Amino acid sequence: MTIIAKPDSSDSVDKAKDEQQPIKIVSKYVYQGNDKQLIQDQVITELPLQIRLIWQEQQQTKQQINSKIFSITMRTPGQDQALILGLLYCEGIIKTFNDVIKISAESESTNQWEVKLATHCQPDLTGLERYQLSYSSCGICGTTSLKSLELKNPPTLSDNRHWLNASAIYNLPKMMIQHQRLFQQTGGVHAAALFDENSQIIQVNEDIGRHNAIDKLVGSLIDGQTKVPKNSTLVVSSRVSFEIVQKAVMLGVPVLIAVGAPTDLAITAAQRFNLTLIGFAGSQSFNLYHGHWRLKALPKE
Incomplete structure (x- = not known):
């Protein structure tokens, strides 16, 4: 699998890079009793991540290239590739590392990513509500049913007994x-x-x-x-x-x-x-x- 981020080219890219830092420095007032003090603080960054799937589908005598936005989720910048792989795996879109050919950034701000799936990987997106904003507190909605999890063919958990203190x-x-x-x-x-x-x-x-x-x-x-x-x-x-x-x-x-x-x-x-x-x-x-x-x-x- 190839992971690609588009090259830097301008001052605007430097600003975009700064926005991608997981921690931001802000100013705040701290009130204690009748006193207040202006100090700096570190807060966590929250930015949207768009994931677009690209895959090939056999249409009679020719191959058709399909492209669809899979999810838009709010996240802390960093480890975006791992986040994408983990989400696709947990949602049953991919089964192994080899199901992904390439993960690449669509834009220099790296908030938009494309995932090219291997030819043998045909994602089943029927019944999945993907054209939505998934906020950082709620995950991907619309799949909260036992039946949907069963259809993902999850692995059978080990039934080893009496090993955890x-x-x-x-x-x-x-x-x-x-x-x-x-x-x-x-x-x-x-x-x-x-x-x-x-x-x-x-x-x-x-x-x-x-x-x-x-x-x-x-x-x-x-x-x-x-x-x-x-x-x-x-x-x-x-x-x-x-x-x-x-x-x-x-x-x-x-x-x-x-x-x-x-x-x-x-x-x-x-x-x-x-x-x-x-x-x-x-x-x-x-x-x-x-x-x-x-x-x-x-x-x-």
Whole structure:
């Protein structure tokens, strides 16, 4: 797969590059009691990312080139290629790294990207509402059903039992935040982290959108052709919606841990696809909604 960004050519490009930085410096007033102080602060950047798919389709005796906007999503600039790969993988558009021939920037601002799919890859976009703006807080809408996930042919999750320590679960969110560079600077981003069964970090990614953080993680793994261990855990710094469960299932991760609450559909999906789902994970407690048999027995049990 080839990744291309168009060459720089003018002062306007330098300005566009500056706008693409993940962190911006702003001024703010801090009020304390009857006093106020003007200081500078670091905030996270939020910009739109447009993804256009290009693929060939056999039409009787000739090949037809198709082009369609797949998604427009708000994201934190950086790791755009990983975000695109991860989103396409989690949505079932691609199955492997080899399904993509080229990812290239349509414009010098790098907010518009084209993805050329391999000839053997024929995306099924029927029933998908793609001509919409997907805000950073909500992910791609219109696919929140168990049936839609089943049709993506997700991998079967490992059913290995009793490999995850409860004591490790208390520490995983803390370990993740230690690797959140952008969060430490701004406090304004979500994160997704993949751990192996020994609580060793495999990959950590950040973005203003919780869905985007996971897509960047998935895309980084695909780009590096990194195999996901059968006994692995995905930790997210957010609540858990159906889409978050979908991404974990499509990645083949059997345990999903969140610092926030799960929705009812997320729990139903976890039950349907045999995912261990944990919410409200803190340093001293957590809630387990499904899949307790992957945890090791407690000393008093």
